[in-house]
Amino acid sequence: MKDYDVVVIGAGLGGLSSAAFLAKAGKKVLLLERHYVPGGYASSFLRGRFEFEISLHELSGLGDEQNPGPLWKLLSEVDVTRRVDFLRIPEFYRCVLPDVDFVVPIGRENFEEAMCEYFPADAEGIREFTDVMFKFAQEALRANRVGMKMVTEHQEEFPTLLAYFGKSLQEVMDGFIKDERARTVLSVVCGYYCNPPSALSFMTYALGTVSYLRFGPWHVKGKSQALSQAFVDSIEDMGGEVWLRNGAQRILSEGGKVRGVVAQDGTEIICSTVVSNANPYATCLELIGREDTPDWYLRRLGAWSGGASTVNLYLGVDCPHEDLGLGHHETFYSDGYDVDGNWYKMKTGVSLEPSDIAVTAYNSVDPDFSPPGTSNLVCTFIAFSEPWMKLAPSEYADAKHRVAERALGLAENVAHGLRDHIEVIEVATPLTNIRYSRNVGGSIIGFDETFAGTGLVRMPATGPLQGLYFSGAWVNIGGGYEPSLYSGFLTSRKVLEDMEAGGAGPEAIAKLEKELEKQVEGMELPDSPTTRVEQALAGLHPDRVQLQVSEVIEDTASTRTLRMRAAEGELPWFRAGQYVNLFCEVEGVLTSRPYSIASAPGAGYWDITVRHMAGGFVSNYLLHEVKAGDRLESTGPSGSFYYEPLMDTGDLVFLAGGSGITPFASIIREAAGKGSGPEMHLIYGSRDPADIIFGEEMKKLEAKLPALKVDYVISEATQGWSGPCGLLDAQMISQLVGSVEGKTFYICGPPQMYLLCEGALASLGVPRRRIRREAYGPPADITSEPGWPGADPDAVFAVSEERTGRTFQARAGEPLMNSLERAGIVVEAVCRAGECTVCRTRLIAGKVFVPERVLARQVDAVAGYIHPCMSYPLEDLSIRI
Structure with missing residues (x-):
């Protein structure tokens, strides 16, 4: 207590x-x-290799030391401004319409002059509107300081506030500006305030817009x-x-x-x-x-209900933003002038076609926002949760795909050739916002x-x-x-x-x-x-899933499959290629391991295929102890190692080794169930033909599916084997695949296979965006990892955990996570490969080794956060969970 x-x-x-x-x-x-x-x-x-900003487009009210806005003063009071590097955005936004391409500048005079020059017939109305907007904001801020009693008693001091309070933006604009193009330029930014012009309070618009014009928009080094x-x-x-x-x-x-x-x-x-x-x-x-x-x-x-939500397309592209024609930080595009109509259309369903979009090019302000030679973009439009919450889980992925396709089409009006450069894409919907914020309706604005x-x-x-x-x-x-x-x-x-x-x-x-x-x-x-929020999430993103083993299938002498069904309710939907993290207690230690789901989505069960590993702690338990009828627990499905037609070609090559066949088996089985799918070529490397998992089944599916080709490659020639022999190197891949043009390659297998295959594909001229790799965890021998400092892997160090006050021993040659679990300190984990970042832990003192392939947020690298699942102690440590 x-x-x-x-x-x-x-x-x-x-x-x-x-x-x-x-x-x-x-x-x-x-x-x-x-x-x-x-x-x-x-x-x-x-x-x-990309870190994405979740929500910040432009920060208002900040200013700087020379021109401090209210937010600067607020942050300074609690010693935040000295801890953050703020980045000035040189313009408010760019607006692109069918016959308009206009950049809204910073500063009242600049704003007025630019608008009047572009829309000369409405020059007088624009000046009057601007004057009302600034006076209203000034009087509203003063009213907030002195209180409404003062406003009531001295109404002559607040004429603009009292004249326009309670009016919508549309009402005020219509009184001054006749050109619908000019009104649209002013109102495309309504998404910042989460209401269309007819419903948006003029007060909200004036306070926000004046703040941007007076103090400029800003972003944050290291993201929000x-x-x-x-x-x-x-x-x-x-x-x-x-x-x-x-x-x-x-x-x-x-x-x-x-x-x-x-x-x-x-x-x-x-x-x-x-x-x-x-x-x-x-x-x-x-x-x-x-x-x-x-x-x-x-x-x-x-x-009141929750306010508007969003659909976001987070894009990592393999070229500078300038190559796409994006010269500004924030670009609003619309294919028409009906801002209200577009807005209300988003409430009707998910089979919609959004008509406007914001494209944010973060590297225009921060060249370090993404790796050299790349860009980090987000495409955003306002959406509402109600249509999404009506979807069955099995319909969700298709709905996301349809909406994202339309959004990319809109974005390409200002980001030319965008689809040809996507290396990473993540689509977030109102349900995504609900999942992480637990806000009603996935609201980004409150009520x-x-x-x-x-x-x-x-x-x-x-x-x-x-x-x-x-x-x-x-x-x-x-x-x-x-x-x-x-x-x-x-x-x-x-x-x-x-x-x-x-x-x-x-x-x-x-x-x-x-x-x-x-x-x-x-x-x-x-x-x-x-x-309703919990019900919507249960079928898509449950935190935990209760499972019961219904059958144990012996695949090979070293491999077995645990067929698991829901112990309670129904299994959540997943995308073929995803994994779950399986929790278990082994020799009194609470631990977990991630396993790809090998069965097809919608099968009614999850197949978890486990292969023997020398010294395997969890694998040996699952292979020899777990039996039909046993209950286990897992996370919900996770990961992005699945076929993504928004960025992948329709010609896929799967490079598999060992139990790395499992995500590909799920993708192939799904295609077999549907009777259709992309072109797929499975190249499966194994040391011995007897160790090939799902071997007969894949060959049978090859005969059934015209789009599937299967090649098994044995690394060491054995008697009776007439197929290819060798490693999955450049020569073997070229021999089996032929031209690499137009193909997307997926890699999943033992750690040593990744370096071999990635190097081979690079030598064959495959661009990085056409190489997909599943995350892999700790190697069997950390000393073989590039960059290992030469420390004795058997050295033992003392680790103190600040929250619990406990101290325990940790060996240099194994992940810190293992030592934490043996000490009875369970850290939440999902991937155990340094990719999901769920096990994020602060390193207070000491040094750890982290493999070069494990990435961290920019601010985490500076603030000293590590991922215990892929961090190896090199001296005594102090950490905070």
Whole structure:
């Protein structure tokens, strides 16, 4: 049991900001976060050799030391600005329409002059609109400082605010600007504010747009993850604590008062003040409980829905962005002028065709955003969760593909030849946003606030229990980076005011009830939106899957397949080629290992094929101990080693070795079940014909599928073998494949095979984007890994883990993860190959060896984070899980 002044739940921007200001005020603060990285939407992820920015397009309100904006001042107060390098974006955005190509510059005068020059017939209206926008923003900011009582008593000092408050952007624009092209140029940026012109509050638009024009748009060196990490470091330096991968399980209350929090690991924390950065739906229905949340507050939550979400195409391309014709950071493209129509069309279904898109070329501002000679792009359009939540899991991948195809087509209007250069692509939908944020509707903005739902009726920071507060996009001033950070500050100020007064008493809750009841008079209690969220995710992205072995199949003398079915409910859908991480207890050690699913999607079972490994800890257990009827647990399906027609050619060559056949077996079996698929050529290397896994089956499928060709290559000639002999080197590949032109190569097998095959393909002239490789974990002998410093692999070092206070021994020649598990410290893991980054752990002191092929986020490399699954101790260590 631990004791804190304040517990902050959720390390999104609002939670980080609140925790930082409370820690600065001298409060004993604990920040709980269920994810393994801080930031919420303000974070990044790795795919291949690319690190992708999740959400930040342009940061508003920042400025710099010479022209500090409100955000600069806010961040400086909690010592964040000195920890982050901010990058100036030279223009607001570029807008490309059927007969318009216009760059919106920074600065009021520049903005007015450029718009008036491009649209001379509307010059007078543009100047008047700009004047109203800037005056409105100035008066609104002053009203926020002095309060609405002052506005009411001195209305003559706020003429523009009172004239246009409660109006939509469309209403205001139509009063000044007649040319639909000019109106579209102004409103393509509405996606930043998550409403179309007819529904977007002019106040929201004016405050945001003026902020960009006055202080310029900015980005962050190291991506938004660097900003989030800077907050964590600042909070800890001021005496606060941040627990990652350990969120809140329950908010404890009694008699309408907060009395503590139970963390995910079961730790009970005593405190009388909780700030929740989780959305209010999840906070009230899951953490507090419906039975302990007042009905009047639940009715108020039911009055609004979650706001807009997004579809994002994260693209790593193998050429500079200039080669694609992208000379600006943010480019908006639309094939027409009906911004409202495009917007509402996105609510109708997933068989839609989006008509506008934003293409962000991050390398235009930061040349180091991706590896040399490459570019990092994201294509974004607004979407809504409702149509996606209606899809069956088996329909999801096809829907993503259709939408992404259309999005790439739109993007190629400004990024010419884009499809010919894609090396990595990841498509995220509203369901992706729901999965990682748990926000209702996958909202990126908080509540769906239209022009009729802003200002005075926004949700306040004060919650329905004494001692409960909210921060972030769902309360105070709404969503976005600048508003969320400012929301955290406002909430911390309210908390400190109440603490100074001895706490928010029952009279404060009564006042809140009275205010909110006015807004929802006559409304019924809503159904729980969080239930639908969990149901939508269960069939696609469950955290854990309960399995039962239904059959054990002997494949070869050294290989067996565990056929597993769902022990509870149904198996989640997966893409052929993906893997699961299988959990088990071996000799008293809780551990896990990733295995590709060898069966086809939709088969009703998962085939996990295990091959004997000399000294294999988990493989020997699965081979010799597990039997039919046993129950096991796994993660949900993961990985991106699957056929992706958005970037792969339709002519695939599978280079397999050993149990590396399993992902290819899944792809081939799926094609056999459908009776169609891409051209596939399986080249399977084995030391002995008797060790070929699925050998007869693949040959039978070759006879059945015209698109499939199968070659087995034996490394050492044996009596009776008449097929190819040798290694999968350049000569063998060329002999079996012929021309490599137009082919995509996949590699999966033992570690030594990767270097051989990748070198062979490079020598044959295969471009990097046409080589797909499955991640592979620790080699049998780490000393053979390139870059090994020559240390004695049997050397033993002491490792201390800060959170648990435990010290244990770790051998240099094995991954740190193994030593952690033997010590009884289980670190969440999925790939165990340094690719997923789930086991991210901070190295406080000491040195480790990390293979060159294992990549990390930019900020993690600077801040000292490692992946224990692929880190080898070289001296005594201090770490923090």
